Amino acid sequence: MALSPQWLDELRMRTSLSAVVGRTLRLTKAGREFKACCPFHNEKTPSFYVNDEKGFYHCFGCEAHGDAIRWLTDQRGLPFMDAVKELAAEAGMEVPVPDPQAARRAEQRASLHDVTAAAQDWFESNLRGADGVQARSYLGRRGFSEATVREFGFGYAPEDRQALKRALGRFEEPMLIEAGMRIMVEDKEPYDRFRSRLMLPIHDTRGRVIAFGGRILDSEANPNAPKYLNSPDTPLFDKGRTLYNLHRAAPAARQSGRMIVVEGYMDAIALANAGIREAVAPLGTALTENQIELLWRQVERPILCFDGDKAGQRAAMRAISRALPMLRPAHSLVIVRLPTGMDPDDVIRDQGVGAIEQLLAQPASLLDTLWDFEKAASPLNSPEDKAGLKARLLDHVDSIQHPDIRALYKRELLERFSAYAFPPRPPREFRPRSEWQKGGFKPPAPSLSPEARDSLTRAMAGGARDSLTRAVIAGLVKFPDQILRHEDALSDLARRDQNVGPALDSLLEAAETLDLSTQSTISLERGLPAPPAKTLFAFLDEGIDPGDAREDLAEAVSLLVERPALESALAEATARFERDPEGSIADQGRLRERLLALNERLKRFGRRKAAADGESDT
Known part of the structure; x- marks a missing residue:
């Protein structure tokens, strides 16, 4: 009976090797593997290891090596087809009929x-x-x-x-x-x-x-x-399912814990000639999904080592594009870029094997490489260019199938994009207090433009969506030295919430002209609507210690900024239900839990104020 390699690979993937071996051998957990004394030779110290992820067992003492089928034939003495039938029955697979x-x-x-x-x-x-x-x-x-x-x-x-x-x-x-x-x-x-x-x-x-x-x-x-x-x-x-030199590199990779992927077979041989034996190469094509799976059966993070020219960059990006949909916990790729115009043999010849080892020891992550490539892919001189960068990054993120990895990539790449597209304002020039006080001169308080006053008035009078937002704006007017402390968070909120965006932008602009050494305040001229007499937010109370008020205000800003971000993420997770129901439901559950926790923090905020009022009454 002829069994196809694809059918046998499926059988191995559905079989838990440790469960098969554990029926006749006592295994002990050792990190991500299991270990035991080897059954094929006498030993007192365990050197026999079983790896479920890679689907093989290996003894470092007698070199016994194999998969679940080999275990049943070598250790239990079953004929090959009997071993296959036993494993297939356990895996729920039909053994192909004779053809x-x-x-x-x-x-x-x-x-x-x-x-x-x-x-x-x-x-x-x-x-x-x-x-x-x-x-x-x-x-x-x-x-x-x-x-x-x-x-x-x-x-x-x-x-x-x-x-x-x-x-x-x-x-x-x-x-x-x-x-x-x-x-x-x-x-x-x-x-x-x-x-x-x-x-x-x-x-x-x-x-x-x-x-x-x-x-x-x-x-x-x-x-x-x-x-x-x-x-x-x-x-x-089948060139898409074959990696050059894998039969030699796999045993070497088990010893070194790394697998190196180079562009061509002459590169792999050059590394082996220099003593680096765990190198493989695709065969004239970009790295395929099948080849990535072959690599992950050997190590969790194969090292892609490409030439430093543009062709090498494109090869790295093609591999990354293939790998993104396949990413799973603990499994990724890392990338080494060689000096421009050099291949591994050139580096070894010019700088010695130590130079290539140093490069291999410091690979870039898949995420870093993706960010660097897309940021350098085209000029970023206009808002439209930057929006194009964001769209390209999100296209890559959307291809990731694993929901947790997709969410983490999205968060990290958007944070990098925001830091790049919206850099922090430059620090204000420090001016010694003595310069302001010479001759009794005191700097005037910065005043708000009529437009800025109007935006603040609208926000305080009800344009802001809730009491927390109105209270935070009032708190920032009361303690303007805290505006720049929370600049990044307030800028992010201004971009998200168009109702309070103009008010927050006005405060940020005015705060840049404050001289904090003289406790300068913002001149309101006509003033703003007063916050309610009874408020849940202690930092607006007249008698509160200024230090405590500033700390309470910081927590209120944190609560204010976190809520719309969570609501936006929840809406996004809900919107993708049709194309990714499982991931959408999981993300919705996590986000709702975080919203509930945030609301509980708000309630504690109010209880703290109520408790403080009760103590003052007594």
């Missing part, structure tokens, strides 16, 4: 593996022979050691269009074409795909050769030929 066509395809794949293995042997022998002089010279210039050349299986494909056909004559032509080794065109004889190229085998996760990549050696003689050429997709090879 004669699938069986034939499986046999064909096995035959195609024979083709690629034979081609690899032939390429390697060519590199060692007389035809491989130019290729060996190129490898020498790149500084690749003999051990690296052997480990990565470098080979050479000669110029002759029929050379591989003659060398692999035991395989039929259709098989060579299906394996991607030959090209068939109408009305012409098929010919070898790879010619006059340095060859590299591409392996699956089991270490079997499934495809090839070839680098041209004489670009002047072939100016129109691509610099790198990969095998096409075949029954063995």
